[in-house]
Amino acid sequence: MCAPHMDAYQGQLMRTVEVIKHGTHLVHTLHYPTGSYFTSFTELFLLQLDANETQEGRIHRIRPDFKEDPSFKNRLISYNHSAVHIPTDIYDGSTIVLNELNWTEALEDVFKKNREEDPTLLWQVFGSATGLARYYPASPWKDARKTPSKIDLYDVRRRPWYVQGAASPKDMLILVDASGSVSGLTLKLIRTSVSEMLETLSDDDYVNVVNFNTRVNNTACFDHLVQANVRNKKILKDGVQNITAKGITNYTKGFEFAFKQLSDPNVTRANCNKIIMLFTDGGEERAQEIFSRYNPEKKVRIFTFSVGQHNYDTGPIQWMACANKGYFYEIPSIGAIRINTQEYLDVLGRPMVLADAKQVQWTNVYLDALELGLVITGTLPVFNKTSSEDGSRKQHQNQLILGVMGVDVSLDDIKRLTPRFTIGPNGYYFAIDPNGYVLLHPNLQPKNPKFQEPVTLDFLDAELENDIKVQIRTMMIDRVPGNKTIDTLVKTQDERYIDRGVRTYTWAPVNGTDYSLALVLPEYNMHYIEASLGDLNQAKFFETMQVEKFEENGYTFIAPRTFQRVHKPSTTTVNTLNKPIPILLAGNLTLVNRLLLDAGLTAELVTLWKKQPIEGVLARFVATDGGITRVYPKSGGEEWTENAETFDSSFYKRSLDNDIYIFTAPYLNKSRESSYESGILVSKAVELDFRGVKLKPAVVGVKLNVSAWMNSSLDGLILQSGSREEYITQVRGLTLTPELHSSLSKRICRDAEEDDVVDGSLKHHFGQKLNLPYSEEDTSDAYSKESCITEQTQYFFENDNRSFQGVLDCGNCSRMYRAEKLPSTNLVFLITDAKSTCLSCDPKPLKQAEQPSIGPDPCMLAQNPRYRKGPDVCFDNNDDCCFFSPMNIHLLLCVFMLTQLNCMIYFHLLSLLFNFCFCSTTGCLSCASFSG
Template identity: 55%
Template sequence: VRVFTFSVGQHNYDKGPIQWMACENKGYYYEIPSIGAIRINTQEYLDVLGRPMVLAGEKAKQVQWTNVYLDALELGLVITGTLPVFNLTKGQNEKINQLILGVMGVDVSLEDIKKLTPRFTLCPNGYYFAIDPNGYVLLHPNLQPKQIGVGIPKVKLRKRRPNVQNPKSQEPVTLDFLDAELENDIKVEIRKKMIDGESGEKTFETLVKSQDERYIDKGNRTYTWTAVNGTDYSLALVLPSYSFYYIKAKIEEPITQARYSETLKLDNFDEAGYTFLAPREYCNDVKKTENNTEFLLNFNEFIDRNTPSSPSCNTDMVIRVLLDAGFTNELAQNYWSKLSLDGVVAQFVVTDGGITRVFPKRAGEDWLENAETYEVSFYKRSLDNDNYIFTAPYYNKSGANSYESGIMVSKAVEITINGKLLKPAVVGIKIDATSWMKNFTNTTIKSLCNSEICGCERNSMHVDCVILDDGGFLLMSNRDEYTQQIGRFFGEIDPGLMRNLINMSLYAFNKSYDYQSVCDPEEEPKQGAGLRSAYVPTITDILHLGWWASAAAWSILQQLFLSLTFPRFLEAADMEDDDFGAALPKTSCITEQTQYFFENDDKSFGGIVDCINCSRLYHAEKISNTNLVFIISDSQLLCRSCDPKPLMQAEKPETDEGPNPCEMVKQPRYRKGPDVCFDEAKQ
């Protein structure tokens, strides 16, 4: 603590006490003769405070880096490095000055830093991040500044918080590393070691939130970290096991290169399907744009006049995208064009190099996924899972039939080169939901049946049959009113059954806070009440029949299901290696997110949903090689006395402004103060 005292104006009081007070407390005493001299004299305390730093010499000449902030000169998000400038010259009395002249600094844009990193050789699920001594992230894929704009689309978008404005208009957010990812004990340890400037590596299983923030997957990740020389930052690289190596493409023949580039021409869409090109900086002279058609035209025009080895191009990226374009073109023309698959509305392939090809062309015209393959949720999920990944369409609460866009099914293509595993692409199809439901219900119906229940009959009064994905979203039902809700979280449709599935450990859930959200104005809540009815036992007989519960029957059901869904597509995969929101201002807020996932690898689950004056029996079975679970239960129509309160999954504003700070302060997160402190000098 330093005390600075001032004597202002002319007076007859003794100045000794206030002068002694300043000198005894490492301060300074000033005499200010008039009011006009107050400003000049009161600023001289800076010389006293800065003197210990000046006397520290080289120890004090260290670049200090700031947190991330929004630059006032429209550089976007930046960090600033500062260095003090000292005056050590000799005065007239040969006494060396001990003053700070000022501070020099430089602003470094985060966009410029990102350009220096090899993003597109890390695979979509690989990334790098950096943190400061407080544990706040400097770089991280989940560091996403909030949008200040209005009227942002709420539906028909899979890209997380799509940037509809100039990125320079975004507001920065201070985000802790443990809030940027799903926290666990190992990450807490890694964070501490990074703050302490240590180097290390750790491989472990962790929960991974999907790009669209609807799902959670379990994946193995290798974290490698080290300190950044000359700064107090620490840098880390995160890689899944299948991205330790990447494909370095080569096209030896110029003729082959020209042939592959022709497959990206717009007039090739009719034969080989609609093609999307990821908007990356392949060449400095190719103008990047979010309009796919315009970007393709710009790219094709440049490639027609130049070679991939042009000095303005990233040669590896250009050759890789041309190679992917050629391979996907051959897949479409030599295989897809010769198939006729009932109930399949589209076939597609998405590549690491940046190509998305959708067949036929008309399906590509309705394609809603991001052209940047590294930001496509189903693509990243498919890489982390060995199963076929079914992805439900986004449910539209405004009443539009979102299920008509189709249900997406995808799987990663795995290749092994010299013992090294690579996943260079994802292939898949889109299924017509109505046709799929019809085929599935027909598969489950028993022939020569004389009882009330003969399977999952359409609109049955006795049983409900549903298929959910690993996030708890509805993909199929035997009820027409449920079909209109495909893509909706099942906890909003049948909350009693969904709660029981959680209690039986079929599903687990993870709650987290999003500190970077923007919220719409609150709407008036809508209330409703359900009917009550008595219990009518219906499903007991089915669950006790050996035909239904036997492993053989389930195996047959799964085979029929997969054969209907993929008539010949799977064989080919093995052979071929709410409308827009109103224009109202959005506000910064904290939201609570909940994602559901399969808790364990158990296949079969069963139980009873107990209500006030009735109960419902149910049985659930995971479908092999998929992320789906099939559930048959007593009809909800026959037992409406259960708790009607819906179980919500969607992101919602946190009315208490996030976690309780009083609870958090009991277990504070580790942080590190400055290495040196210039509080006083001995000279």
């Protein structure tokens, strides 16, 4: 996430865009290409005609030699070629597409040069306004060896990075005609069209949908413009489905309502392009008085859509669009929806053309279409600024946006640039964008991100919110550097516990972007140990990690880190230990020296452990920041199940945050077998004070034999039954009562979006303050693949009281209890009346596992939205324009007058006239026209 890398990416974008501009003189030169290209639809190992491939297109196809590339997650790659993706609903043999294939071919050399300068570059993509996408390096769009055959719905113009890069932010009011004349098929087309229109909006935009006849109604619960995020768009889509048609059309009332919402100064808005989108079947009214009163300077564009097949006069709504710097489109059938609901972006891009905007924009986090995982993209719009003559031979500058150029940056690659192992296990970086959404945050780990949607997680949802964090978020959005040290609640790695911790937040803006970057550190990670070892010590310490020394020095686990720059992180102990020490030292010397230092120091501990009694102890262990986990004896290591990467180990990270002995109970399996017999971990951080500097470089502990421990500590002390299993069951039933929980600990309840959940396999402890085994049966089933919101309840000790007592009232009887915190531990010792003394006490368990939730009310959230900041520059003005889409007229001629062959000839003639018509291989029903 460092600025030099961002500057390099931006320079490469600029160079590529300049090459595209030099080729724009070919845009209107209509001829078939002489070059060749690779289509991304080409199935691997198949030479027959592809399903989306016509004979005209096939003669220019090439089939590169692919090799798996680890930089692209072992995807098949060819660096000798770029590839082209053409949406399935676009005819790949049309003059426009073939011409565009030709003039974009020059990009291939620029892509190659960019990669020579920066071998870490991933996808470089040019997305055209016609829907064609050229990307480098070449790779099959789908791998027949891995991906089942399915319909490809990809259109580059609908991708988050293209939408954000093609136009400035928008305030959009969608006005839906709900009069009786639109009932039936027309209303269904309107509903689908509005839903598709909402998909062209990003988080920088604001939107609302209203419907009207003789009255005007908000379609959803929003009474003003709201941010076009995923949740709000879903609510609007659901509201559109509930629109019913009745009454008569009153455009005057509809537009008056729309203008008032767009001009409301009391709500947060994009404050850039203002748009009204009218979906109707036509009418006689022009509402001229309303336009004169509310839009005299034409600052609000009006786009009108005539929906359905009807005989109504469309002249008035054509006039509305032309009189208000907008466009008019016709949507006679479902095949026309997709293309016509996204064409307005070309119009909104024109002010950027006139301003010659060269500002690189960085997108939200989203899921890469070619399986790179989560990425951000630097985008730059590409313009056609050539001049053309009108009928009177007057020169006019074109105002067309040709497309958007993008360079992908993987979040995994950004993380690799951060010095993770010098900031400690509980330190971390994160960055946020002007909307307050995070990237790099350790809690940004969506399980089921949707391909079509950006991955958005607000900073205040990624962490447990408090007032100071609200201030930090605001300052980071405003790009104001600063730092704060705060007491905060911290959720453990496995999400089972909540602890208090002290964290120092330090943040600053990232030059060349609109991101701000923050570093979060606990006090004990303000400094770190840098080892410097001589050759003799290196060899000596290395020897203690050898497999043949496990019996003598304990079972040794090594964290799977990238100790060697040319190798992937090791996955097993043996893999690393079999490397000769000179090879290890040729890699990351800092990491290797720290590893060897910790190996030598922990080996000395084994000498002490051998002298200590082993009664009731299954194993002794030590884990270090340097990546060593040493378990003694060897048999204990063979049963060890904790994470070898100490920076990802829950017990390790939790021990560092607490100055007490931490008891960590295992999980019970679904069959309720006594997995607690595997042992209970007891751990404590090793604290060093070096010249006033506080360090916690390691954690030591034991794994207790539960049977021996309970026999010596609990048997015969509490209950009439001596059965350990019954004891645990009875205590569990008691501790899950609301009364007891409220007296022992404070309840934290928070809604977490599905993106905030780390791993479905990491379940939550239901009685965490007693540290007893818990059952997977108490957790919800595996998460569905739909995006969802869950609610989780967690508890922590709010005060320093050590004793608690009370009475559980069960109606006809009661049960007394008393609880004591055990000093220097996280345990609570609980004494209660036996259950047999009050059989009517049947407490309902409190489940701490995540439960499905509807989440916070979006309608209420919209009344008090979180702070955000829009882009600093707005492009919202250009020459007057007006366009009447000829699509429907040509379409009807094709359907009723021409055969399919004649229709294609006819559309070729139209392309010579309008330059932007094409037809798909399915026939003329999916023909479309672009505005010039």
